[in-house]
Amino acid sequence: MAKTIHEQQCLEMQKETEGVKAGLQARLNELESLLNDSNNRVKELETSAKSKCQSWSMKVNTYQSFMDSQFHAMRDLRFTSNAIRQELLKTQKSYFEEFNLLEVKLKALADAAGNYREVLNENRKLFNEIQDLRGNIRVFCRVRPFLPGQNGKQTIVESIGDNGQLVVTNPAKPGKEGQKTFKFNKVFGPAATQGEVFADIQPFIQSVVDGYNVCIFAYGQTGSGKTYTMTGPNDATEEEWGVNFRALNNLFKISQNRRSTFQYEVGVQVVEIYNDQVRDLLSNRTGPAKKMGVTSISQPNGLAVPDASMHPVLSTTDVIDLINLGFKNRTVSATALNERSSRSHSIVTVHVRGKDLKAGNYIYGNLHLVDLAGSERVDRSEVTGDRLKEAQHINKSLSSLGDVIFALAQKSPHVPYRNSKLTQVLQSSLGGQAKTLMFVQLNPDVTSYSESLSTLKFAERVSGVELGAARSSKEGKDVKELMEQMASLKDTIAKKDEEIERLHLLKDLKNGYPRIDGEQPGTGSLSDKQSETGSTDDEKSEITDAALSMGTETDGSAEYVHSPEGVSLGKPKVVPKVRVLQKPAQATPTSKSESPRASSPAIKKTLSSSSNLVKPVVRKKV
Numbered sequence: 001m002a003k004t005i006h007e008q009q010c011l012e013m014q015k016e017t018e019g020v021k022a023g024l025q026a027r028l029n030e031l032e033s034l035l036n037d038s039n040n041r042v043k044e045l046e047t048s049a050k051s052k053c054q055s056w057s058m059k060v061n062t063y064q065s066f067m068d069s070q071f072h073a074m075r076d077l078r079f080t081s082n083a084i085r086q087e088l089l090k091t092q093k094s095y096f097e098e099f100n101l102l103e104v105k106l107k108a109l110a111d112a113a114g115n116y117r118e119v120l121n122e123n124r125k126l127f128n129e130i131q132d133l134r135g136n137i138r139v140f141c142r143v144r145p146f147l148p149g150q151n152g153k154q155t156i157v158e159s160i161g162d163n164g165q166l167v168v169t170n171p172a173k174p175g176k177e178g179q180k181t182f183k184f185n186k187v188f189g190p191a192a193t194q195g196e197v198f199a200d201i202q203p204f205i206q207s208v209v210d211g212y213n214v215c216i217f218a219y220g221q222t223g224s225g226k227t228y229t230m231t232g233p234n235d236a237t238e239e240e241w242g243v244n245f246r247a248l249n250n251l252f253k254i255s256q257n258r259r260s261t262f263q264y265e266v267g268v269q270v271v272e273i274y275n276d277q278v279r280d281l282l283s284n285r286t287g288p289a290k291k292m293g294v295t296s297i298s299q300p301n302g303l304a305v306p307d308a309s310m311h312p313v314l315s316t317t318d319v320i321d322l323i324n325l326g327f328k329n330r331t332v333s334a335t336a337l338n339e340r341s342s343r344s345h346s347i348v349t350v351h352v353r354g355k356d357l358k359a360g361n362y363i364y365g366n367l368h369l370v371d372l373a374g375s376e377r378v379d380r381s382e383v384t385g386d387r388l389k390e391a392q393h394i395n396k397s398l399s400s401l402g403d404v405i406f407a408l409a410q411k412s413p414h415v416p417y418r419n420s421k422l423t424q425v426l427q428s429s430l431g432g433q434a435k436t437l438m439f440v441q442l443n444p445d446v447t448s449y450s451e452s453l454s455t456l457k458f459a460e461r462v463s464g465v466e467l468g469a470a471r472s473s474k475e476g477k478d479v480k481e482l483m484e485q486m487a488s489l490k491d492t493i494a495k496k497d498e499e500i501e502r503l504h505l506l507k508d509l510k511n512g513y514p515r516i517d518g519e520q521p522g523t524g525s526l527s528d529k530q531s532e533t534g535s536t537d538d539e540k541s542e543i544t545d546a547a548l549s550m551g552t553e554t555d556g557s558a559e560y561v562h563s564p565e566g567v568s569l570g571k572p573k574v575v576p577k578v579r580v581l582q583k584p585a586q587a588t589p590t591s592k593s594e595s596p597r598a599s600s601p602a603i604k605k606t607l608s609s610s611s612n613l614v615k616p617v618v619r620k621k622v
């Protein structure tokens with residue numbers, strides 16, 4: 001039994017052991033499979049770790065090479081920055097040195113700038129003094145070339161000297177006998193270009209910008225080239241521009257050059273004087289032109305014709321447009337001499353106002369550019385009626401212009417500006433500080449000889465008596481002699497001045513006395529008017545008297561030539577004769593020119609002492 005129990009126990013234990021063994025075997029299997037799984041997993045992990053490791057090592061390599069490159073770049077940068085710093089220090093040093101140098105130079109410049117204005121003013125003064133020394137009334141002569149189709153025409157011009165000498169030959173008297181010599185400031189031959197002519201005018205334009213008044217006018221018979229000189233031919237190219245355009249162009253150029261010191265404004269008026277009436281050629285008005293009044297130059301704005309439209313101009317193109325427009329409106333008519341001849345005086349007035357940018361004050365200058373009407377004699381033009389009236393007005397105004405210039409040159413105390421609208425309009429630019437330049441235009445054709453001679457005599461009268469400062473600065477025997485003559489002439493003039501004063505006194509006393517013929521002024525006949533042209537007003541008589549005292553000749557011969565420089569040709573010791581052909585109307589009782597003073601016995605005596613020297617002429621010929 002015990003054995004059975006034991007056996008049973010053994011069996012149970014065996015069973016139990018087998019059970020445990022089976023369990024353990026299962027567990028072992030399980031563990032084995034787990035181990036296998038783990039091994040696989042480890043392998044997997046190992047593979048993944050390896051690949052990650054590889055990728056990391058690649059990344060590390062990339063990073064390392066990036067770091068290396070950055071390091072190199074940094075090193076280069078450091079080098080560059082060091083080099084730049086060095087360069088900067090060097091530049092700074094050189095800048096510093098240059099700044100110091102600049103400071104020294106700037107200081108010098110500042111000092112120079114301080115003196116600049118003074119030097120500028122001094123230069124301006126000197127420039128204008130040089131101009132004054134040359135004489136404030138200057139006469140240039142220009143000989144027109146023969147026109148196309150005029151080949152083979154005979155010229156009256158014998159020779160043109162560099163010194164302003166012009167010799168003309170009378171076609172009726174060939175040889176030396178028929179030659180006459182004239183002297184001007186300059187003579188331009190037929191080949192002279194517009195540019196060459198302007199080169200001699202330019203200093204006048206500079207004077208305008210410096211605050212002077214300047215008058216440039218062209219005088220001569222119809223077709224002698226007045227318009228060509230002053231404006232140029234129709235549709236002129238820049239080469240052919242006349243004085244007008246070139247003057248304005250130059251004016252703009254000078255003002256531009258001075259823009260750091262002066263600010264200039266330029267305005268233009270264009271008027272014409274026709275039959276002694278002033279018309280605005282740039283007016284917008286339609287219909288009949290408005291009559292314009294002429295004021296005295298004492299007007300604060302300095303405008304002689306305040307009613308004429310004023311056009312601001314900024315460029316030469318503006319000027320060309322305005323002048324062309326103005327000239328289209330000019331009064332022209334057909335004459336026997338020229339198919340379309342200007343019968344009026346055209347005046348382009350340029351007003352210049354310059355503001356001194358430092359001082360703040362203004363300077364004013366004006367420039368009158370005048371294309372005068374043809375100066376030919378009435379009978380030559382074969383005109384009657386209205387044309388005759390035109391011609392008489394032209395004659396009168398041209399004579400008045402001559403008288404004014406003559407009186408100015410004589411330093412006469414009375415300048416007869418009021419004798420014509422022309423001289424009234426130009427008053428601010430004639431006399432005083434003003435500078436006057438006359439172009440004497442000549443047609444060289446022999447058929448125009450007598451007109452040309454009369455033109456030259458007019459110019460001679462204007463220029464020959466001018467007593468500019470230049471003469472007083474010249475040395476030499478001739479000049480000394482001339483100075484003595486001048487002194488004696490001045491004495492004579494002074495005596496005449498006294499006489500004039502006396503006459504004025506008498507006139508005042510006589511004021512209110514009736515005219516001896518009882519005729520009212522202004523109702524005179526044509527001949528009356530011509531007498532008036534030749535004589536009337538007080539100033540004219542005064543000038544004529546003064547002129548007569550110096551010796552008046554009437555025969556028209558030119559034995560003695562007055563030169564603008566005071567150098568005589570031919571007979572230097574002869575006292576210059578002043579030719580006064582427009583004699584006052586001899587105090588004839590019917591003349592409108594008869595003034596109350598002429599009825600005074602004293603005055604009659606004065607006039608009669610000179611009246612036998614001069615014949616009254618229908619056309620004033622100067």
Ligand SMILES: Nc1ncnc2c1ncn2[C@@H]1O[C@H](COP(=O)(O)OP(=O)(O)OP(=O)(O)O)[C@@H](O)[C@H]1O
Nearest residue numbers: 144221222223224225226227228233338341342374
């Ligand atoms: N220096 C010159 N060179 C070339 N042609 C000229 C010159 N001067 C004048 N002429 C020509 O001569 C002609 C007459 O000139 P212009 O019209 O200027 O005379 P004018 O004196 O003004 O006459 P008007 O009194 O009738 O106005 C024009 O055809 C002009 O082109």
